[in-house]
Amino acid sequence: MLKNLRKVLFLGVLFVAGAARAELSEDYKVVLLTENFPPFNMAIDDKNFARDEGIDGISADLVREIFKRAGIGYTLSLRFPWDRIYRLTLDKPSYGLFSTTFTEERKPLFKWVGPLAKSEWVLMAPPGSTIKVASLADAAKYNIGAYKNDAVSQHLESKGLKPLNSLRDQENVAKLMSGKIDLWATTDPVGRYLARQEGVSGMQIVLRFNAAELYLALNKDTPDEVVERLQKALDTLRAEGYVEQITNNYL
Known part of the structure; x- marks a missing residue:
């Protein structure tokens, strides 16, 4: 009887292991x-x-x-x-x-x-800006635009900053150029690419504060x-x- 019990347990283990590694259905x-x-x-x-x-x-x-x-x-x-x-x-x-x-x-x-x-997280200023910051703490006194629920915005919020979030990152280009924000927290090279798409070149990277994957x-x-x-x-x-x-x- 003990032998049969061991056999049942062994088969049960094989069944569970097989089920755990079962192939995906063809329509998955x-x-x-x-x-x-x-x-x-x-x-x-x-x-x-x-x-x-x-x-x-x-x-x-x-x-x-x-x-x-x-x-x-x-x-x-x-x-x-x-x-x-x-x-x-x-x-x-x-x-x-x-x-x-x-x-x-x-x-x-x-x-x-x-x-x-891979990419980098950066603070960008408009062409001709004289803003200089050495850290995120320095940047806290400025109005910073970011992209809602983006990792960059989440990081700023975790550091106690309060970015002005937009639903589209492109919106921050116009906000930056009109003075509604002083700095734009974004990803490089994405930010420069988006700015060029909006007809803006010469964006200044004033701070690189993280490398991301x-x-x-x-x-x-x-x-x-x-x-x-x-x-x-x-x-x-x-x-x-x-x-x-x-x-x-x-x-």
Whole structure:
């Protein structure tokens, strides 16, 4: 009887282990969301909504290839605003979001694949500005514009600053040029790219205050198998030089 009990327990363990590593169903798909965040992800027609091949950029091209290599299905949409798609990914299983800045505060909120790319957090002043700051503490006396629920804005708030948040990062260009804000907290090279799109060149970077890595953030209920396959595909692409090649195509 003891022998039979051991056999039953052994088979039970095998069943549980097999179920935990069961293959994904053929119709499994990740709902990928992104935003206009050039040159990493952007609508080809510069609008605030796009699907599939209407989206390009460093991260968009890379994510497509990652999913292709991993053999995992997906749909891809570019939407607005960031705050909405960020919350959708937090709340809905099988959702993913990029390019998402990885931070310690966000770490437990998602499952992560990356890094896809690197960037810097900066304070920008308009052309001809005489503002000089040595730290974020120095900058606190100025009106600082930022992008709502973006990692840069969240970081400023964690440091006790009170940025004036906009729903579109592009809005901060006009605010900066009209004097509604003194400084713009954004990501480089994104900020310079957006400013050029609005017809403004010669933006001054007055402070670099963080180096950041951009990731694909997946809802916490995403199966570990999906995360592992995607990360393995990315690591392989990086080893092949594919990531560097895509980056050089845009920068």
